[in-house]
Amino acid sequence: xxxxxxxxxxxxxxxxxxxxxxxxxxTAVHAQExxxxxxxxxxxxxxxxxxxxxxxxxxxxxxxxxxxxNYANTANPASLSDQVLTRASLGLTYQTxxxxxxxxxxSRLASGSLQAVQFSFPLRQRRLGVGVAFKPYSRRNxxxxxxxxxxxxxxxxxxxxxxxxxxxxxxQQVDVGLGYRLNRHLSFGATGSFLFGxxxxxxxxxxxxxxxxxxxxxxxxxLSGFTGTLGAMLTVPRLLSSTDLLAxxxxxxxxxxxxxxxxxxxxxxxxxxxxxxxxxxxATLPMSARLGLAYTPNSRWTLIAxxxxxxxxxxESSYTFSGYDPAGTxxxxxxxxxxxxxxxxxxxxxxxxxxLRRVAYRIGFYYDQAYIQPTSSTELHTVAGTLGLxxxxxxxxxxxxxxxxxGTRGTxxxxxxxxxxxxxxxxxxxxxxWFNKRKLx
Amino acid sequence: MRIDWIIGALLIxxxxxxxxxxxxxNVGIGLVGEEGGTPFIVDIPGATVSAEPTHDLTxxxxxxxxxxxxxxxxxTTTATAYVDFFATASADFQASTVDTVVLRLKRDYLYGxxxxxxxxxxxxxxxxxxxxxxxxxxTLEPGDVILEGFTFSAADTLIEVPLPADWVAANDEVLRxxxxxxxxxxxxxxxxxxxxxxxxxxxxxxxxxxxxxEDTTIFSIxxxxxxxxxxADGADLPPDVLxxxxxxxxxxxxxxxxARDSTRQQVLxxxxxxxxxxxxxxxxxxxxxxHRPLLSTLNLRGVDETSxxxxxxxxxxxxxxxxIAFESADLRTIVQRLLFDETPITHFTIEAPAxxxxxxxxxxxxxxxxxxxxxxxxxxxxxx
Numbered sequence: 175x176x177x178x179x180x181x182x183x184x185x186x187x188x189x190x191x192x193x194x195x196x197x198x199x200x201t202a203v204h205a206q207e208x209x210x211x212x213x214x215x216x217x218x219x220x221x222x223x224x225x226x227x228x229x230x231x232x233x234x235x236x237x238x239x240x241x242x243x244n245y246a247n248t249a250n251p252a253s254l255s256d257q258v259l260t261r262a263s264l265g266l267t268y269q270t271x272x273x274x275x276x277x278x279x280x281s282r283l284a285s286g287s288l289q290a291v292q293f294s295f296p297l298r299q300r301r302l303g304v305g306v307a308f309k310p311y312s313r314r315n316x317x318x319x320x321x322x323x324x325x326x327x328x329x330x331x332x333x334x335x336x337x338x339x340x341x342x343x344x345x346q347q348v349d350v351g352l353g354y355r356l357n358r359h360l361s362f363g364a365t366g367s368f369l370f371g372x373x374x375x376x377x378x379x380x381x382x383x384x385x386x387x388x389x390x391x392x393x394x395x396x397l398s399g400f401t402g403t404l405g406a407m408l409t410v411p412r413l414l415s416s417t418d419l420l421a422x423x424x425x426x427x428x429x430x431x432x433x434x435x436x437x438x439x440x441x442x443x444x445x446x447x448x449x450x451x452x453x454x455x456x457a458t459l460p461m462s463a464r465l466g467l468a469y470t471p472n473s474r475w476t477l478i479a480x481x482x483x484x485x486x487x488x489x490e491s492s493y494t495f496s497g498y499d500p501a502g503t504x505x506x507x508x509x510x511x512x513x514x515x516x517x518x519x520x521x522x523x524x525x526x527x528x529x530l531r532r533v534a535y536r537i538g539f540y541y542d543q544a545y546i547q548p549t550s551s552t553e554l555h556t557v558a559g560t561l562g563l564x565x566x567x568x569x570x571x572x573x574x575x576x577x578x579x580x581g582t583r584g585t586x587x588x589x590x591x592x593x594x595x596x597x598x599x600x601x602x603x604x605x606x607x608w609f610n611k612r613k614l615x
Numbered sequence: 616m617r618i619d620w621i622i623g624a625l626l627i628x629x630x631x632x633x634x635x636x637x638x639x640x641n642v643g644i645g646l647v648g649e650e651g652g653t654p655f656i657v658d659i660p661g662a663t664v665s666a667e668p669t670h671d672l673t674x675x676x677x678x679x680x681x682x683x684x685x686x687x688x689x690x691t692t693t694a695t696a697y698v699d700f701f702a703t704a705s706a707d708f709q710a711s712t713v714d715t716v717v718l719r720l721k722r723d724y725l726y727g728x729x730x731x732x733x734x735x736x737x738x739x740x741x742x743x744x745x746x747x748x749x750x751x752x753x754t755l756e757p758g759d760v761i762l763e764g765f766t767f768s769a770a771d772t773l774i775e776v777p778l779p780a781d782w783v784a785a786n787d788e789v790l791r792x793x794x795x796x797x798x799x800x801x802x803x804x805x806x807x808x809x810x811x812x813x814x815x816x817x818x819x820x821x822x823x824x825x826x827x828x829e830d831t832t833i834f835s836i837x838x839x840x841x842x843x844x845x846x847a848d849g850a851d852l853p854p855d856v857l858x859x860x861x862x863x864x865x866x867x868x869x870x871x872x873x874a875r876d877s878t879r880q881q882v883l884x885x886x887x888x889x890x891x892x893x894x895x896x897x898x899x900x901x902x903x904x905x906h907r908p909l910l911s912t913l914n915l916r917g918v919d920e921t922s923x924x925x926x927x928x929x930x931x932x933x934x935x936x937x938x939i940a941f942e943s944a945d946l947r948t949i950v951q952r953l954l955f956d957e958t959p960i961t962h963f964t965i966e967a968p969a970x971x972x973x974x975x976x977x978x979x980x981x982x983x984x985x986x987x988x989x990x991x992x993x994x995x996x997x998x999x
Contacts, residue, residue: 213642213643213646214646216646216647273642273643274642275642275643275645279641279642280642281641281642281643316643318641318642318643318644318646318647319641319644320641320644321641322653324654324656324993325656326656326993327656327991328887328940328991335654337652337653339644339647339652377651377652378652379652379653379654379882379884379995381884385885385942386654386884386885386993387883387884387885387947388884389652389654389882389883389884389995390882391652391882391995391997438997440882440997447955449880449955449997450880548646589645589646590645590646591642591643591645591646
């Protein structure tokens with residue numbers, strides 16, 4: 175089979191098609207709103223994000239030690255030192271989620287969201303680089319409803335109503351990082367991060383009978399604060415063979431104290447009235463420690479393994495969150511995440527090989543023990559697998575990445591919910607040479 | 616094969632599987648726990664229910680009232696009616712001589728003895744008078760007596776009163792004049808006998824003039840006014856009920872304690888202000904053959920005493936199953952603000968629509984009686 179290479183026009187067409195399909199899908203079905211995600215995002219600050227790069231995402235996430243000509247790795251600021259091209263990437267993801275309870279009741283939800291926007295460039299090639307990223311730190315997007323009836327003495331029949339509990343918003347993260355390669359083995363980096371966002375929990379009581387007004391009560395918590403990440407990378411070439419490379423990466427994101435305001439309102443979004451007073455408060459998020467390995471036996475294969483540890487049991491806040499009461503018990507627990515994955519590019523470095531041999535084929539998995547316990551001493555586990563393609567284009571250094579993720583979260587035991595989720599992510603990753611110094615010959 | 620079309624087909628296929636979704640059900644509701652949001656109903660009794668003096672405006676209503684009635688519960692009420700006419704007379708009518716004039720009165724209202732024989736006096740009005748914005752207790756000075764009395768039964772629905780020949784002769788030119796509207800000032804109708812107040816329909820009552828050449832002109836009523844005098848002689852109203860009455864008044868004044876702990880700072884889904892009618896007191900004090908119409912249509916107004924502003928919140932609420940229920944979006948808005956400690960109004964008033972023009976009566980119980988006026992609130996808690 176002969177496959178035509180991607181020309182810039184075809185690249186643009188495929189990219190637009192990708193975005194159109196993903197962006198149109200959320201509006202195509204009534205139920206697909208920004209609040210249609212995991213019920214477990216109701217807890218704490220929401221569901222924590224773990225996106226680092228499109229390449230790493232398709233390999234189970236993590237990728238702390240990944241070094242790549244084609245991708246900037248903002249997970250580890252030390253890896254920003256190893257850049258050749260100026261890069262910009264935009265990723266979107268679309269997820270369908272099926273939630274099942276112990277009675278086999280099924281709820282199917284879908285939502286689309288931004289994965290990340292990243293920009294990076296080398297100040298000195300393979301020596302000093304800068305990276306800027308915007309991505310969700312956490313996401314609150316649940317919606318669950320219960321139907322009931324009100325006995326009104328004025329009515330012969332009970333009045334049906336529904337209470338919908340909805341969450342939306344989350345914390346966003348803006349990173350500005352700098353990486354420096356000390357020598358051919360060791361790199362260091364640091365990232366300054368600004369975390370900010372609005373986390374909303376709404377309770378919507380709706381009536382079919384127009385004689386009754388709906389009641390929308392929303393609790394909004396606005397938080398913001400600064401933190402930093404320190405990272406290091408050790409690269410060991412020719413460990414087992416003359417062509418291999420082992421990289422070990424580590425990073426620590428420092429604990430961050432977020433200041434904020436919490437307000438309770440009622441009414442529609444543009445016509446809300448404040449209930450009570452605005453509560454000022456804070457929340458202290460724990461540090462995040464990551465360790466990653468990447469082994470490249472040759473130019474065709476890359477293997478990675480990553481671990482993450484966040485001691486959320488030390489979380490402190492003056493605010494009450496689901497699963498956390500400052501005056502009572504906390505069901506926050508330490509978060510653990512392990513992932514692993516592989517990438518193969520059959521053509522290796524051969525840029526003249528047939529197209530399908532230049533595609534990067536990726537596979538990965540991850541296990542995540544969430545930082546919250548939905549019920550006392552019940553841990554929340556997520557296990558997922560990933561598959562991805564990295565599609566080269568005629569523009570060197572520019573790729574389109576497609577990733578499918580399938581996973582399961584939770585259990586139907588102890589009145590919990592088991593979630594089966596599928597997601598499709600598309601990431602456009604553009605790389606060009608900028609800031610070239612002209613030389614006289 | 617073109618790679619971009621392969622990618623496109625792949626994406627569309629994947630997206631098709633992803634967008635198939637259902638509405639969220641209650642899967643996971645157990646994880647939400649006791650988060651509230653369950654609406655509940657609470658009845659708030661009227662904090663104060665009192666009488667508010669009224670100056671009912673009765674001009675140019677659908678009907679005009681005249682007569683006098685002694686109600687053993689309320690005392691004596693005397694009504695006086697004023698009517699004026701206009702006509703577009705034909706040239707033949709104006710060229711002839713008016714031979715007869717008949718006052719035709721279409722009765723559509725009765726308060727009092729249904730077997731009474733009623734005698735009314737008819738007087739001319741000497742000057743022009745206004746029916747606009749005139750309080751119900753206004754007194755207008757009448758002119759000459761046209762008829763000392765004409766009599767009819769309370770059961771009659773159409774009363775035809777031929778006017779005296781000397782009055783017809785004296786007013787012949789005026790009746791045929793192009794300046795009739797300004798030259799003629801109408802009649803006053805007062806009672807001289809009969810224990811009843813009757814109401815005549817303004818549209819169906821008229822003055823009928825016939826000339827010697829048998830040309831007929833109907834003079835329609837162009838304006839009307841009813842005024843009242845209320846005397847509490849022999850009234851026997853129990854102290855635990857409040858009288859609300861059309862025409863003479865009073866109207867009702869209501870306040871509620873919305874800022875109580877169980878209601879304040881809650882989201883209002885629905886509010887109904889309910890006025891249970893006290894019918895047993897009326898029934899026990901109604902003599903045989905005595906008709907006392909119930910006030911069955913009311914307006915609810917919100918009044919801010921501080922600013923003097925007032926607005927109708929509910930129009931024409933009607934009596935149903937012994938209760939008048941006021942409900943509207945405007946009322947919800949006002950009560951919601953009261954629940955949040957704002958003071959858009961200081962009290963409610965209850966009054967009859969001015970256009971009806973009756974002497975109808977409603978009795979309501981005064982708190983703390985169980986069947987006193989109440990506000991029934993459907994609320995959703997704002998806390999968890």
